[in-house]
Amino acid sequence: MSVQSKHFLNTPESLVLDSLQGLCTQNPHLSLDTQDKVVYLTQRDRSKVALICGGGSGHEPAHAGFVGKGMLSAAVCGAIFASPNPAQVKRGIELVENDKGVIIIVKNYTGDVLNFGLAKEQYAAQHPEKADKAKFLIVGDDVAVSKTQGKIVGRRGLAGTVLVYKIAGALAERGGSLDDVFNVADWVSKHVGTIGVGLEHCHVPGTAAGESHLGQSEIEIGMGIHNEPGNRRLSPVPPLSELVKQLLENVMSTTDVERSFVPFKGKGDRVVLLVNNLGGMSELEVGALVREATKGLQDRGAVVERVIAGTLMTSLNMPGFSLTLLLLPEGETAKTIISLLDDEPNAPGWKWAARTTPGQPTQKQTAARTQAAPAAGTLKLHAEDAKAFDEAVKRACHALIKEEPEITRMDNIAGDGDCGLTLKDGAQSVLKELEAGRISGADVVGSMIAISRVAEEQMGGTSGALYSIFFSALAQGLQLNNPNHETQVTSSLWTSSLTSALTKLYTYTRARPPSRTLVDPLDAFVTTLSGNRNFAGAVKAAGDAALHTQDLEAKAGRSAYVDGDRLKTERVADPGAWGVKTILDAFLA
Structure with a gap:
């Protein structure tokens, strides 16, 4: 199949900023720093922990679409598939920092980790008295990257990151402490797994028209969100029910020593299912996918507590999807996680979801960046010579x-x-x-x-x-x-x-x-x-x-x-x- 290489835009260079301005026009409670491409809450309760995320654009509604009360405080946006630079990130921190603390959440990609991490360290260097109020969390949920393959770099961050945003953001909105919000975000990141699949790669606006990567009868499993190749191809394309069974096995296997990242046990596992459109699927297909994924989980003996479906973290217009599973804890703690997931945020990218267990399937204003002044009280040290x-x-x-x-x-x-x-x-x-x-x-x-x-x-x-x-x-x-x-x-x-x-x-x-x-x-x-x-x-x-x-x-x-x-x-x-x-x-x- 061919790669869709035509786009509606003014210029490739202006597309990201045009899109962010459109988002803030549609949602007046959001403001945009146009210089640094930071979307942030105009009116924010500074007595609550702030959450910042970001990365390359092209994954909409991630990341800016999740800025809102009960979710994120700010999102820092780079060019398409390119991490924002540390100056942009530091500006985002400055816009929302407060005495309660800031948590920076990034997907596990080298550019994001380094640039967001550098911004955090620069902020701490300039404000050493606030160094312990800034925390950093890296999310890697891609089960397609084997333990051997990712021994050094770890797993890529995919749509499971959105669940981290949602649950941590809800706790922050409830007034949770910096440590409590960070700990729940960290816990979710360690109990979530995602697998992606695509019919074709996507095309980046402004680049030469792409050629087909996959044959008409091929699909690729293990797709990332930046056109990275998957870990295997299937031909012919199997029926959706068979494909979903394979994908669920990839995420939930307890015997695959290379990909058993989340401690599933088997029958009785309580899970949250997230079905994510990578950008090019129709709603018709998404509905069928929700059915098959829910049925497949129930056939495996899992208890599906919640289903969230829609376009959450895309790869531009990639014709594909990802399945994410969050393994819930035992006992009363599961109720707390579910209630945090059920809290309704005022974030445009978050999709409506029923706050019940699913049934059985049947047939604004621009702010200018200022140069950071030296921190008050910074001691001036001189060399011995x-x-x-x-x-x-x-x-x-x-x-x-x-x-x-x-x-x-x-x-x-x-x-x-x-x-x-x-x-x-x-x-x-x-x-x-x-x-x-x-x-x-x-x-x-x-x-x-x-x-x-x-x-x-x-x-x-x-x-x-x-x-x-x-x-x-x-x-x-x-x-x-x-x-x-x-x-x-x-x-x-x-x-x-x-x-x-x-x-x-x-x-x-x-x-x-x-x-x-x-x-x-x-x-x-x-x-x-x-x-x-x-x-x-x-x-x-x-x-x-x-x-x-x-x-x-x-x-x-x-x-x-x-x-x-x-x-x-x-x-x-x-x-x-x-x-x-x-x-x-x-x-x-």
Whole structure:
């Protein structure tokens, strides 16, 4: 079948903003920050926990359609299938933050996790007194990603995320505490599973007309929401009743060691069923799907407590659907979860659902972004030797610029070829900040925040986000690990802050050494330094770890997608790891 590649729009570039403005026009209780594409509640009860979500556009009504009383406080929207940048996310936090706290909920995609996580860390660095009032939750509910396949990156976030929004939002509206709301959101995220299926991929407006990915008699199981391929294809297309049986087995299996993510037991399981239109299905088909899914669950001995169906999280106009199951707890706790699900929100994207067990099936206003001011009470720390600090930063930048051709050569083999230029761009921008005095040994915390901002804005990509999170977390550590309010950064403060920064970084990436990524030398450096306080020894350990990546199997990062035999033949080090080595060697010189 052909891919639908024609769209109704003004221009591809204006489509997202046009759509958000239409949403707020239709729902006057919502406001839009047009600069940062943040939809938020105009009138919000700031005595209640705020929930923020977001991600790439193209999944409507997710995410902005779930902003409303009893659900989300704000949604931050990127371009189609592209995560919003940290500045946008931070603006969203600023619009709804309060003394009760903020919970940021993201689907498990690298861009979303890094950019939303970076925004949280930057916010905490600028407002350390509020750091414990901002919580972060990653949802991964896709059972098509096996445990082996997702060992590092985890499962993708799909329509099950909507149930997290709904239940957590209802508890927040009832006045639940930050910990209580976060805990229920976390619990739901751990007891929900989703499987998607499509007749064809979707077309992104503004791109060339696509060709058919599937034959006329084929369907693909395990589809993501960004045109990612599934884990298997079926041909011919089976009857809906047979297809649904297979999908339910994928989600509920207790014997598939690779995909038994949710602790189903078998007969007697109490579940909530969510039937989600991925964008291109007719309501006629959705109705038939609800019937078959409900019947299939009841045939398996499950008790279906609630059915929610409709267009909730799409992949633009993909002709397909997903099935989500939430396994309810035992006893009275199930009643609490169901009652939270039954609470009616004032969110345009939430679909009406009967608040009863199903029967047996039969044949506004724009707000401008302002530059964040330095947090009141932020302690100004200076380096032991400010001039030496500045010279070390300068040496590291020049070393990265000089090493760019070699890092690019490595990345042409082990990645997508842009690592050298990304690091060079970052280094050149840091030099400009150094020359302007915004990076200086006289203000180490401010320098770390400035470097974080450079990595975010000038480097971009995964490496830029990783560097930005690390330096933002380092700025936090220098303040929080300084109980005596010293004005000079001591070696022990550097060590403790580097350790806490690495711990923060590990919150947002599953890469752990040995993984053939930049965390290999970074971890070696921080761990060695914290063990013996010997800077030269720590730099050597980092260099050895970077060199060792040439013999490692890639477990994370772009190299994970490169043919392993080629990496073994070329014996090229990981370019990101080599960049860390280059920086540390320059600091030691």
